[in-house]
Amino acid sequence: MxxxxxxxxxxxxxxxxxxxxxxxxxxxxxxxxxxxxxxxxxxxxxxxxxxxxxxxxxxxxxxxxxxxxxxxxxxxxxxxxxxxxxxxxxxxxxxxxxxxxxxxxxxxxxxxxxxxxxxxxxxxxxxxxxxxxxxxxxxxxxDEADLKAKCSQFKNMELQTISFSGNKTSTIITENEQKEIFENSVAYVSNIVRDPSTPCKIGYVLKEINEPRTKFKVGDQLHIEITAYEDDEYFFISHMNDDKIIVSNQSKVIKKF
Structure with a gap:
């Protein structure tokens, strides 16, 4: 379902x-x-x-x-x-x-x-x-002030997301980098572009990928917006430069460091 x-x-x-x-x-x-x-x-x-x-x-x-x-x-x-x-x-x-x-x-x-x-x-x-x-x-x-404060904490953590296909994705977020590791061993590494004044809107620039058949390529830009949170779960939308939403999903924090 x-x-x-x-x-x-x-x-x-x-x-x-x-x-x-x-x-x-x-x-x-x-x-x-x-x-x-x-x-x-x-x-x-x-x-x-x-x-x-x-x-x-x-x-x-x-x-x-x-x-x-x-x-x-x-x-x-x-x-x-x-x-x-x-x-x-x-x-x-x-x-x-x-x-x-x-x-x-x-x-x-x-x-x-x-x-x-x-x-x-x-x-x-x-x-x-x-x-x-x-x-x-x-x-x-x-409560946008509360959400903005929560978004400011969106770093130094590992999250888990369930994709459309039902596969699990582990994502490690630091201050400046994101690494996504899929169950099928595909991995994406991106630089993170943050603006402290809008912490809920985060930009990513893909810099490494180990899957040659993907439609994504190094240099692609992805944008996510965290729109809500509940406990340790973040709800977000993400889109490419054409502004078409490519995913609406949620990630659960499984580790902080």
Whole structure:
């Protein structure tokens, strides 16, 4: 499920709505009439939001609940956290997300409940188990000063990230260098470019790579923005120079030095 969530959120953040629609629960698609109508409605809604000064920054997930079986479906809920820029500053919204698999957990479809209340959800989707935990929505301003202070500590540590493929990546961060080591022994080494005034935005310049078949090359520049943290876990987006988001993920601190 985490693999499908990771793909879905990057597609959404990059506005690849046609491919994103493949992760939406079919009964949600039917509420719009068909997939094409849902895509048009999604695009129109986001265009209006951006015109009014609202923009999605990042999305991440937490608080995964135990799965339940209802009919031929595996069902579960968890919290979707949306970070958004608004005319009054960056805000955080927390909403229950529903994951459903009719293939014994191999593939998942999702219901975003951010626009629905609990009664509507169970009325519109009677196939859902009443044992599912659906929490009330929460919205609150992001404490940007606190996040900036946390970002300033983003060095002299080892982190672990799970990639889209499910492989683990170990990343060692120092003041001036980052080394990423993948499970398949591929390694990237980059110089780090930091600006103390914007510690949550960090630049990387690739200087070494031991995998000749990769699409990356020495001299490539990568930028990440740490958008949130919880305990010892950092949530971030990263992009190349064209500003297209290539990953939205999280890294957990496993060692400090």
């Amino acid at each position: 985490q693999r499908d969530l990771d793909k879905m959120r990057v597609l959404f953040l990059n506005k690849s709505f046609k491919r994103y629609a493949g992760f939406v629960y079919p009964k949600v698609v039917q509420m719009f009439g068909n997939e094409d109508k849902m895509i048009v409605a999604t695009q129109s809604s986001i265009e209006k939001m951006e015109k009014d000064g609202f923009k999605f920054v990042n999305i991440y997930f937490k608080n995964f609940n135990k799965s339940v079986i209802k009919g031929n479906e595996m069902q579960t809920t968890f919290t979707q956290v949306i970070l958004m820029d608004t005319p009054k500053g960056r805000i955080t919204g927390e909403y229950t997300m529903i994951g459903i698999s009719d293939k014994k957990g191999e593939n998942w479809k999702f219901i975003d409940t951010s626009n629905y209340d609990k009664n509507f959800i169970f009325k519109k989707f009677p196939n859902l188990s009443e044992d599912l935990i659906i929490n009330p929505k929460r919205m609150y301003p992001l």
